[in-house]
Amino acid sequence: MAGHRQSKKRRYITWAAVGAAVVAGAGIAAQTSMAATAWPAQKTFTGRAFDTCTAPSQSAMKAWHTGFYGAAAVYVGGRNRGCAQPNLTASWVKSVNSLGWKLIPLYVGAQPPCQSGSSPEKLTASTAASLGTQDAADAVAKASALGMKAGSPVYLDMEAYDTTNTSCDNAVLTYVRAFDKGLRAKTYRSGSYGFTSSSAKAIATAKDKTDLPGNLWYALWDKQNTTTADWPWGTSQFTGHSRGHQYMVNSKEAHGGVTLTVDRDAWDAPVAIVG
Numbered sequence: 001m002a003g004h005r006q007s008k009k010r011r012y013i014t015w016a017a018v019g020a021a022v023v024a025g026a027g028i029a030a031q032t033s034m035a036a037t038a039w040p041a042q043k044t045f046t047g048r049a050f051d052t053c054t055a056p057s058q059s060a061m062k063a064w065h066t067g068f069y070g071a072a073a074v075y076v077g078g079r080n081r082g083c084a085q086p087n088l089t090a091s092w093v094k095s096v097n098s099l100g101w102k103l104i105p106l107y108v109g110a111q112p113p114c115q116s117g118s119s120p121e122k123l124t125a126s127t128a129a130s131l132g133t134q135d136a137a138d139a140v141a142k143a144s145a146l147g148m149k150a151g152s153p154v155y156l157d158m159e160a161y162d163t164t165n166t167s168c169d170n171a172v173l174t175y176v177r178a179f180d181k182g183l184r185a186k187t188y189r190s191g192s193y194g195f196t197s198s199s200a201k202a203i204a205t206a207k208d209k210t211d212l213p214g215n216l217w218y219a220l221w222d223k224q225n226t227t228t229a230d231w232p233w234g235t236s237q238f239t240g241h242s243r244g245h246q247y248m249v250n251s252k253e254a255h256g257g258v259t260l261t262v263d264r265d266a267w268d269a270p271v272a273i274v275g
Contacts, residue, residue, distance in 0.1 A: 037187060040151030044241040045071045045102040045271045048225065050262040053083040061096045063256030071102035071267055077142035078108035078135065079121035090147045093274055102271040105154045106193065107139040110175060112161035114168035125167060128174040136182025143188065153270040154183055155191035155217055158199040169202055177211035189270050191215035196232050204233040215269050217244035225266045244269045
């Protein structure tokens with residue numbers, strides 16, 4: 001996310017360097033071994049969403065509920081989460097949900113070993129599986145503590161990296177698979193946030209789809225509010241309300257008399273089950 005873990009300038013440099021409503025059962029085609037578990041119906045939102053580093057105050061969320069946006073992404077946890085979250089509590093979640101907001105849980109887990117820069121938590125080939133399992137358990141605990149129930153998705157934020165580095169890419173996919181399996185074990189849906197030139201591409205183009213997320217949130221800053229027109233991969237992939245698209249970053253906007261700087265997202269994918 002722009003400015004959430006890295007500065008906008010740094011993220012553009014990194015990106016360039018590496019290649020730069022309720023629907024039951026939807027969005028889980030890429031996830032395996034789900035048939036044996038009785039899953040809560042998926043809660044889907046289709047429309048415009050925003051994400052910002054720190055969850056806004058309750059009063060700001062009330063002011064912003066004008067109809068332009070219908071959902072907001074919130075950083076529920078992860079050692080690489082870039083901002084403090086003084087507003088993000090169970091009572092805040094309950095309150096904004098009652099206003100009509102849909103929430104998108106985002107977790108900033110371990111980052112790739114070949115990624116430039118430093119991160120508090122980086123995975124390696126030898127730690128990828130164990131870290132993925134560990135971080136999934138933490139993500140579920142954090143989401144649950146906020147009142148986001150089983151059946152909710154958690155989107156794993158994987159920033160840009162060099163996917164042509166085979167050992168690095170394999171380690172990342174090992175981590176993602178372990179994270180996905182950990183979520184599913186607790187009946188939480190899995191999703192991934194990443195760049196079309198790197199981290200999202202790695203998920204979408206992997207030959208072995210086993211245990212990879214069933215929902216993909218792709219960053220492509222083309223200012224197109226769509227999850228279909230600019231979709232860069234096969235049209236049969238991530239269908240059935242399984243796509244999000246971050247199409248604009250660092251947009252300073254005023255709604256209801258309150259100004260925030262946000263990233264814009266086109267959304268047609270699972271959101272948190274609250275209440």
